[in-house]
Amino acid sequence: MAIKERKRLGEILVEAKKITEAELQKALTEQKKYGEKLGRILIKMGLITEHEMILTVSNQLGIPIVKLDKIDIPHEVIKLIPEDLCKTYSVIPIERRFNVLKLAMADPLDISAIDEISKIVKLEVEPCITTENEIKRAIEKYFGIRSIMHETLEKIKDIEAMEEEGLIEETIMPVEAIEDEPIIKLVNSIISQAIEDNASDIHIEPFEKDMRIRMRIDGKLKEVPSPQKKMFNTIVSRIKILSGMDITKTRIPQDGRFDIKEAMKDVSVRVSTFPTIYGEKVVMRLLDKNTAFYGIDKIGLLDTEKEKILSVLKRPYGFILSTGPTGSGKSTTLYAILNAINTPEKNIVTIEDPVEYTIEGITQSQINLKAGLTFDTGLRAILRQDPDVIMVGEIRDKETATIATHAALTGHIVLSTFHTNDAAGALTRFVEMGIEPFLVASSVNCVIAQRLLRRVCEECKESYYPSCAILESIGINEPVAFFKGKGCPACRNTGYKGRVGIFEVLIVDDDIRDLVVKKASSEVIKNKAIEKGMKTIKDDAITKARIGVTSLEEALGFIQED
Secondary structure (H helix, E strand, O other): OOOOOOOOOOHHHHOOOOOHHHHHHHHHHHOOOOOOOOHHHHHHHHOOOHHHHHHHHHHOOOEEEEOOHHOOOOHHHHHOHHHHHHHHHHHEEEEEEEOOEEEEEOOOOOOOHHHHHHHHHOOOEEEEEEHHHHHHHHHHHHHHHHHHHHHHHHHHHHHHHHHHHOOOOOOOHHHHHHOOOOHHHHHHHHHHHHHHHOOEEEEEOOOOOEEEEEEOOOOOOEEOOOOOOHHHHHHHHHHHOOOOOOOOOOOOOOEEEEEEEEEEEEEEEEEEEEEEOEEEEEEEEEEEHHHHHOOOOOOOOOOHHHHHHHHHHOOOEEEEEEOOOOOOOOOHHHHHHHHHHOOOOOOOOEEOOOOOOOOOOOEEEEOEEEOOOOOOHHHHHHHHOOOEEEOOOOOOOHHHHHHHHHHHHHOOOOEEEEOOOOHHHHHHHHHHHOOOHHHHHHHHEEEEEEEEEEEOOOOOEEOOOOOHHHHHHHHOOOOOOOOEEEOOHOOOOEEEEEEEEEEHHHEOOHHHHHHHHHOHHHHHHHHHHHHHOOHHHHHHHHHHHHOOOHHHHHHHHHHHHH
């Protein structure tokens, strides 16, 4: 069934009174900035849910809704449309009847997609509507690692058979296999799956008789289907070629990087190899460049904490520290702050290790130990560049801390990261590093301590009442509903999808400064900050569990670990 009316999505949603004309115009402005589809922008802005959007379009235009998770698509239908086209247009073919192809689409109003696919398959296209996540899962299911792995194994078997018959020399096989199309497709598929699953890292590691591939999703390592050990060396060599490493060196660690564009995402991949007794282990860190565009209202701060940070940013100078363990989202928070203050009137300069995301309008530099560019030497040079705002990737030593402190006292806003368990600990740690207490008290305006917890999956979220004993352990003496995910295909039956920050924002006022000058302990400083209204990171975890952003189990797990 073809679409009778070529209406635009915004027009349909306004007519159905799902959004207002003003909200549509605001979303269209955002769309011009980032180039994403209007539907994604509306969902990200929280103006409508994906389910509401699909239901509205279906009702208004009579387009049927299809649940891809509940059907099996024949192989002869899947192969009608190439994988790259399915990903480009977020579609997948589901059924062919005579000269009609039924096509599941995340955006059935995309007439150009329908026209192009109709020309390619030489069939009439009948659109159905489904969620973008279901399309992604179907593409992964029918084009993912398993199918490509099977193709690669078959190709390797053919090469081995030719070796046995003496048609090719055995020494040719590894070099040929590195650039062989199935291996290229397999490596691309591994990276594509990681990007679609929002994984932060990919681990490819060898053992005596087999190999293992794991992906870090929402902070947890999860094993994915892995090829046989015989494919390990060619996979590693392919990754080393992509990242500009020397494939002949296998006994020393190497570092490299490359960029990839996948499903509307620009991703930078940092690659590290490490020699083990069974071969080189490879770890790939995936950095979504779109993360650099997060606003300060998108990282999980509650309104009270966000307002505190914004008020501090109005001051003309001073130190703002983001503290927490590795992988707690400190850099993302600093980038969000930079985005909030990035204007043509400000000269913003960074020194980082490495530059994780690039931001237009900001001068960014990367330390280079071989060339003698360290955090302290880079910071000295930046001070001669007439900066208004300076970001130092990390405070690692007394020299860097001293220069940064003086910069914060001489008319500059300085942002940096630190490694302490809580906000108060950052102030005492500076003193322990040898910085004079009065300098710390005078220069630091704000310390943001943070961690990351897993988000409850919105598609399978349900409420429940914890036991009285659990509630009493967090100071609640009456029945209160919390939320958890029961598990669904969207979250791979984990109940969680994505992560959210939990924060502790310590504003350094006169009372806190007096305690720092007196070399008070971090515990005393923390108690004074709580007395003056600071919400601890544990309190923030419980609050986010109560409003259903994360689960009580996640919050309690963090509290117990802490």
